[in-house]
Amino acid sequence: MTEHLTLAVSAAKAAARHLLMLFEQRPRVEAKYSSQLLTDADLLAEKAILEVLEDRHPDHSIVSEESGIKQAQSPFTWYVDPLDGTTNFITGCAYFSVSIALARDDEIVAATVLNPVTDELYTATRGGGSYLNGQRIQCRETDRAAVALVGTDLSVNKPAYALKGQSLTEVLNQGCRAVVINRAPALDLCNIARGRLDALIDNGSRAVDHAAGSLVLSEAKGRVRNFLHPSWSPATTGIIAAAGPLLQPLVNLLGLPDATGTTPSRIDPPSHLPRTGLDPSRQHRGDAEHPSNDRK
Template identity: 35%
Template sequence: MHPMMNIAVRAARSAGNILLRYYERTDTLKVTQKGLNDFVSEVDRASEQAIIDTLRSSYPNHAILAEESGNKSGNDYQWIIDPLDGTTNYLHGFPQFSISIALKHRGVLEHGLVYDPLRDEIFTASRGEGALLNDRRIRVTNRKSLDGALLGTGFPYRDQSHLDAYLGMFRALIKDTAGIRRPGSAALDLAYVAAGRLDGFWELGLSEWDFAAGALLVKEAGGTVSDINGGGRFFETGNIIAGGLRLHSAMASVIRPHLTDHLRG
């Protein structure tokens, strides 16, 4: 494993210990509402600080983009951190949340991990080296069509301006699939696509820290990641489709008629 990935794993495990420590007593946590249906707790901040401290101890000059503390300047390396993806799940005791850490070098994703502390599953990927789950190589499924596919998604909950378009996509996709799941952690959903547990995934309005690591996992597991139009601007738009090559194409073709002018733009 690359030395930078080793440090990221150490950071994720440190943060995971904090999440597990408070998981059975979330009713004691101080929670603040950041926006519509968007919450942050003291455990989010403690988890993020543990990650930053670990990364800074080895790479003090690297830039950091983190969900709770924003963008911190540095050199050509930038860490992208979500210390608790699935905060609402966590606060309700719903056992689906994760930690996401990615590293860009001069704008190119080089390393990414998604850690599920409850199951002690750590998904890792380094550019050009494939994707792993607990050191076992993983691959996306080779499903060729929506028939029998299991998809993951996330309902728009912060910005609902595209809700009608999203519901149109949902209705169109659910007709031909084996089912659609909405577990509540986009990072973990993308890791599941990489591991073949889901055949595909789509969501609108994500932030970079939600999907940076997961996108690299899917790509390194042999899959395709695009924006909602099928192009490469998902880092700019936050709208994403992911899956195996043929399944991704099938999803994109069904989604396309439901795109508004704004989503196309």
């Protein structure tokens, strides 16, 4: 492992110890926003991660799910979600993870996603491949949406978003073998990388949700793009991710713009999601302009 990846894994394991301790207990739950939940587990896990990262690299910027932004004069930014899948955690479902990624400028260079319950540790470095507990992984290849098992998570905290999400889900249900909603995009991306899922469509995910998993998938021969933009920037809202050959058929199915700027006439895609660019200060989940406040 590289030094940065080793650090990320250490931080994830520190957080996982708190999550495991609290998982079988009845967590204290608060409403962070109108439709998003916060538990003491989120806060304890985040504190453990930040202590590890800041001790080693106090000069790095950090974008964290609960604490928001720590801006520094550095090309490096850590993207931290201490508990991706809070709703699952609260309801006793073991589909949640710690997700940590390091970006240099706009490129993710190291990532780890850890499920504390199953002890499945996903790791990846730019150009170094993807691994599950030290074993190389690769997504399965299919180019047929009709046989694909697709994960999705749609922003529904405002009526307009809900209507767009319902249209999207209807199209996927008609065009794919099955659609599942796991509410934990980091693990969904990793499960595409290992061949359990074929794709993820998420119109509201942000960097803390998808940064780590996007590198794990890319290094496992998967492909990622932003929801409304054919290019990929981890700091931009929304993601479409798939086993390599499947990405374009899904884009065509959904009627979204492709790399040529062509938009197939299929559905009316959401037009409300902003391109946030590289400004980490726009990544805090409390920012009212982002539709992803129901992620948890």
